[in-house]
Amino acid sequence: MNDLGHAATTEERALQESKLRSDSPNVFAATEPLRVGVLNNPRSGGNRRGLGAVRKVLAAHPQVSHREVLTPSDVAAALVDFARKEVNVVVVNGGDGTIQAALTVLCHHKPFEAIPPLAVLRAGTTSMTAGDVGLKGSREQALRRLLLWAEGGEGEVGILHRPVLRVQVDPRQDPVYGMFLGAASIYQGIQFCNNRLNRRGFRGEWAPGLTIALFLLAVASRGGDYVAPVSIKVGLDQRPPERRDYLLLMISALERLFLGLRPFWGREERTLHYTAVEARPQHLLRALPSLMRGRKNRYGTPENGYFSHNVQKVQLTFNGGFTLDGELYKTGAHLEPVVVQNGGKVSFLRL
Numbered sequence: 001m002n003d004l005g006h007a008a009t010t011e012e013r014a015l016q017e018s019k020l021r022s023d024s025p026n027v028f029a030a031t032e033p034l035r036v037g038v039l040n041n042p043r044s045g046g047n048r049r050g051l052g053a054v055r056k057v058l059a060a061h062p063q064v065s066h067r068e069v070l071t072p073s074d075v076a077a078a079l080v081d082f083a084r085k086e087v088n089v090v091v092v093n094g095g096d097g098t099i100q101a102a103l104t105v106l107c108h109h110k111p112f113e114a115i116p117p118l119a120v121l122r123a124g125t126t127s128m129t130a131g132d133v134g135l136k137g138s139r140e141q142a143l144r145r146l147l148l149w150a151e152g153g154e155g156e157v158g159i160l161h162r163p164v165l166r167v168q169v170d171p172r173q174d175p176v177y178g179m180f181l182g183a184a185s186i187y188q189g190i191q192f193c194n195n196r197l198n199r200r201g202f203r204g205e206w207a208p209g210l211t212i213a214l215f216l217l218a219v220a221s222r223g224g225d226y227v228a229p230v231s232i233k234v235g236l237d238q239r240p241p242e243r244r245d246y247l248l249l250m251i252s253a254l255e256r257l258f259l260g261l262r263p264f265w266g267r268e269e270r271t272l273h274y275t276a277v278e279a280r281p282q283h284l285l286r287a288l289p290s291l292m293r294g295r296k297n298r299y300g301t302p303e304n305g306y307f308s309h310n311v312q313k314v315q316l317t318f319n320g321g322f323t324l325d326g327e328l329y330k331t332g333a334h335l336e337p338v339v340v341q342n343g344g345k346v347s348f349l350r351l
Contacts, residue, residue, distance in 0.1 A: 025158025025350045028117070034150040037087035038066035038143070039078055039102060041094030045125030046139065053140040054093060061147045069094070075101040076109065083111040089150060089349070090116050093139055095124025096179075096325035103164055103177040107343050117159060117347040119146055126326060129179050132254040133160050133348035145351055158350040163253045163271040166343025169329055171336060176324060177343050180257070183249040183322040184230040190323045229279035235315035235337070236274065243317075245279035251314055251340050262294040263308070270310035271342050281305030313341040 038058065042051050051068075058066050065085055067078035079102065082090060090106075092099050099120060106115045120134035121142055127134065135142035148154040168175045182190070232249060235241035252273040256262055264273040281287070287299035287306055300306040315337040316322075321330050322338070331338055 025160045028157045028159040028349060032088065034089055035085065035087045036061075036064045036089045036091060036147060036150050037078075037082035037085070038064060038091040038093060039075060039098065040066060040068045041070065041098045041123070042068055043070060044093075044095040044098055044123045046095070046121075046123035046127070047093065051093075053138075054143060057140050057144050057147065061151070064147060069098065069101075072101040072104070076105045076111075079105045080111045088116045089119060089146075091119045091121065091143065091146065093121045093123045093143070095127060096129050097327050098124070099129050100176065100178040100325040100327060103179070103346065104175075106346070107164055107166070107177045108174060115344075115346055117349050119349040124326075126258060128258050129254065129325065131258060132179075132256040133162060133350070135349070135351060142351075146349070149351060155351055160348045160350055161345055162255075162348065164343045164346050165251060165253050165272065165324070166341050167324055168339040169331070175343070178325040178327075179253045181251045181322055181324050181340060183232065183316065183318070183320070184246045185227055185248045186250060187321045187323050187328070188227065190326065190328065230318060230320050233315075233317040233337075234276070235317075236309055236311050237270075237313055241315060241317070246276050247279050247281065248275075248277040249316075250275050251311075261292050263292045264310075265291060265294050265296040265300070266309040266311075268310040270312050272311050272314070272340075273308070274311045274314055275308040276306075278305035278307070313339070315339050 040051055040054060041047060047054075058064055065082060065087055067074070067081065069075045069078050075098065079090070090102065092102055099118075102118070105111065119142075120130045121139045122130045122134055122137075123139050124130065135146065137145070145155060146157075149157055162179070164177050165179060165181060166175050166177055167181060227247065229245040229247055230249075231243060231245050233241045233243040234249075250263070250273075252264065252275075253271075263275050266273065266275075282304040283299040287297060287304065290297040291300045291306060291308075296308075316331075317335060317337040318331060319335060321328055323329070
């Protein structure tokens with residue numbers, strides 16, 4: 001196949017995948033008996049008071065496989081066990097980091113012939129992934145509804161499809177997979193949340209929301225010790241890389257972030273969202289209220305320092321750190337680009 005034909009095929013595939021990213025889930029129709037496996041992380045933010053209620057639900061359904069997981073290696077071992085038992089629905093009762101560990105195992109190590117649909121409970125400190133693709137209600141209520149449906153068909157379950165970020169931090173190491181990558185002030189904000197807000201009891205979606213409010217106030221007043229521009233060379237798809245100083249940079253496979261924010265206004269037919277704000281942006285307080293809801297306005301332009309595109313691949317070259325689903329990473333001294341691209345598609349159950 002010639003290069004032009006290959007490009008066209010890639011474009012068609014991207015368009016087909018983007019059409020699956022609807023906020024209105026399709027009805028899930030099981031083609032075989034459902035076998036559920038549950039990953040429980042007792043140390044995730046929502047589970048720190050104990051797993052008693054979840055264990056009570058599981059006790060009423062003894063046929064359900066379940067494992068407690070604390071580390072990525074625990075997650076890997078549990079998923080290998082689930083695959084051996086022919087589990088075909090995986091429930092994740094943990095935070096964004098637990099989901100990220102599960103996605104890395106499922107997408108990279110591939111213990112299953114086909115990735116089973118995931119059902120995500122709201123069990124993290126922020127639970128940003130669960131806010132977009134997770135089950136509604138408390139952990140025990142959502143798990144009870146899911147198991148009753150899996151066993152007796154009670155209720156109607158929808159299915160959402162999302163791409164997954166494949167992140168190659170170092171070419172000498174295995175890639176990691178996740179749903180949201182943030183750099184510059186987002187990385188700084190996660191550190192601020194961990195060091196100050198969470199210790200003072202600010203949890204859930206309000207912690208990053210308060211961080212954004214502090215970030216806006218600091219930038220608007222040209223102050224704030226924790227808001228520092230980061231020099232990043234960015235290459236989007238086939239475009240030549242450009243180096244700029246950024247205050248904010250994010251790449252997302254999610255459609256909705258915390259507090260319902262949707263800061264993506266790119267119009268390309270691609271599957272991943274890329275948004276960035278350059279250092280010293282113009283008209284910040286006039287531009288961001290609309291841009292945070294995905295509505296482009298006359299202030300939110302590249303000339304004023306605001307960028308948003310839908311992409312398939314991003315290369316980031318910088319010396320510093322970034323967050324992937326709340327977990328913190330360093331780029332290292334080698335300064336090879338961090339490569340973020342579409343790592344495949346995962347399905348999430350909704351009910």
